[in-house]
Amino acid sequence: MLEALDADAVRRWAAAGVRALDADREAIDRINVYPVADGDTGTNLLHTMRSALDALVDDPADAAGAAVSALAKGAVAGARGNSGVILSQVLRGLAESWEGARTVTGTALRTALRRADQLATAAVSKPVAGTVLSVLTAAADAAEDCGSDLLDDVASAAVKAAAQALADTPRQLAVLAERGVVDAGGRGLLLLLDALATVVAERVDSDTNHDLPPLSAPKSALMHESSGFEYEVMYLLDGLADEPSLRDRLTRLGDSVVVAGDGHGLWSVHVHCDDVGAAIEVGIENGRPHRIKVTRFADEKARFERDRAVVAIVAGEQAAELFRAEGAIVLPVRAGREPTVTDLLDVFAETCAAQVVVLPNDTGLAELVSAAAERDGRDVVVVPTVSPVQGLAALAVHDPSRRSGDDVVAMAEAAAATRRGELVIAKREAITWVGRCQPGDALGMIDGEVVLIEPAPADLVAAACRLVDRMLDAGGELVTVFAGEDAPAALDDELGRHLRLSHPEAELTGYPGGQPETVALIGVE
Structure with missing residues (x-):
């Protein structure tokens, strides 16, 4: 077991925490009944912890204190929701306690949990027993009372006390008892504490959560009732001069007020209210608000009617119909018009899903999807598909009954295992890896690189056969072809005849794709 945490151990803990939250996200969402039963606590915690991990990955921290500061x-x-803002203060408490420390011992963990408890409680305008704050306080108390200074002992004591405190939450908060559930935010915190104890004990991921209480579904199906206010308002605030005044004015506007800072001048503000303009105006009068996000509670039920959906960005109407038939919601790419962030946000809303898995099917759409994900109020995961043939392969293994993280990994692996080829007609003279091409030549590409040129007037069928042969030289059993707008009518038949002679072990599946300015898109698995 570890005697102290260093920067690498902090990174392992953050990654393990993301995995644990990802595994339990849907279950935590289902038991989310307080302060508003909007079914998103697990999603918000996961998004917040992912934002923390992303910041750490981008930071060259070589000491535990600096690593946790990046997380905070x-x-x-990136905090999302009431629970996400509170989590940010837990991490801030660790960062403040470990500032300048290269490694962290059991004694330092004890001090840090108490500071995390203080900051998280201070961030909430009206702390309530039976919530994540109760779980955090119990963990901090147990760490202080632990008779050992060993890191493993302190971490284990905190986890044990947090688990008991979580089990006690229904006895402290009536709404939890009525629904027969524990506090959702407290469950998320327990997962993160247990992930820390797992790293300290040097157990493997599969051992994580081995002794945690199971989750149960709420007794009632009422999952989207409001606290009495119509909107959730969140924003980041720079230059805050008077925190008590901001908190007091927000409290007069609504409830669930959380004002939390990172210790370096950035504040995250959260409130449930009816007057959105007034909530934002308070921020303007106290600093510079940005990344403003407003959620109407009445819309939440419609938005999140299911756990997960797949969105595919597809060029070619016939290909789009194929993806729809396979269960994806499609954003079609129209000739001469690139999709916009607004287009993606509209499609995300159409899914009515808490998590959206995106198949971009194009190398140039990653930034667009990232921008849309930043603005949307749900968990958006991108499977890196750069061609419809890879997207179709990913969609073929999609299983909505499988755990979210496992399903995304399976889809990504299927996409990565599909080699992509493309046959197009050159529009202008150019230098390629295999020589100079002229307008009208047929260009065969594998994974984005030109590998053959068929001079004009090109025999497109012969070029397609040569390209498929080149792709199968590296092995493969299944060939998938989308015939584009420029494909000859006999392409599928001629390719099938060619493969029966040259590669009888390979099976061909052809589809009309309709992609503009394309002869064929080819995938080999």
Whole structure:
């Protein structure tokens, strides 16, 4: 077991925490009944912890204190929901306690949990027993009372006390008892504490959560009732001069007020209210608000009617119909018009899903999807498909009954295992890896690189056969072809005849794709 945490151990803990939250996200969402039963606590915690981990990955921290500071900054900047803001303060408490420390011992963990408890409680305008704050306080108390200074003992004591405190939450908060559930935010915190104890004990991931209480579904199906206010308002605030005044004015506007800072001048503000303009105006009068996000509770039920959906960005109407038939919601790419962030946000809303898995099917759409994900109020995961043939392969293994993280990994692996080829007609003279091409030549590409040129007037069928042969030289059993707008009518038949002679072991599946300015898109698995 570890005697102290260093920067690498902090990174392992953050990654393990993301995995644990990802595994339990849907279950935590289902038991989310307080302060508003909007079914998103697990999603918000996961998004916040991912933001923290992303900040750490981008930071060259070589000491435990610096690593946790990066986590805290990322969590405050990316905090989502009441639970996410509170989590950001837990990380900030660790960062403040470990500032300048290269390694962290059991004694330092004890001090840090108490500071995390203080900051998280201070961030909430009206702390309530039976919530994540109760779980955090119990963990901090147990760490202080632990008779050993060993890191493993302190971490284990905190986890044990947190688990008991979580089990006690229904006895402290009536709404939890009525629904027969524990506090959702407290469950998320327990997962993160247990992930820390797992790293300290040097157990493997599969051992994580081995002794945690199971989750149960709420007794009632009422999952989207409001606290009495119509909107959730969140924003980041720079230059805050008077925190008590901001908190007091927000409290007069609504409830669930959380004002939390990263210790370096950035604040995350959260409130449930009816007057959105007034909530934002308070921020303007106290600093510079940005990344403003407003959610109407009445819309939440419609938005999140299911756990997960797949969105595919597809060029070619016939290909789009194929993806729809396979269960994806499609954003079609029209000739001469690139999709926009607004287009993607509209499609995300159409899914009515808490998590959206995106198949971009194009190398140039990653930034667009990232921008849309930043603005949307749900968990958006991108499977890196750069061609419809890879997207179709990913969609073929999609299983909505499988755990979210496992399903995304399976889809990504299927896409990565599909080699992509494309046959197009050159529009202008150019230098390629295999020589100079002229307008009208047929260009065969594998994974984005030109590998053959068929001079004009090109025999497109012969070029397609040569390209498929080149792709199968590296092995493969299944060939998938989308015939584009420029494909000859006999392409599928001629390719099938060619493969029966040259590669009888390979099976061909052809589809009309309709992609503009394309002869064929080819995938080999």
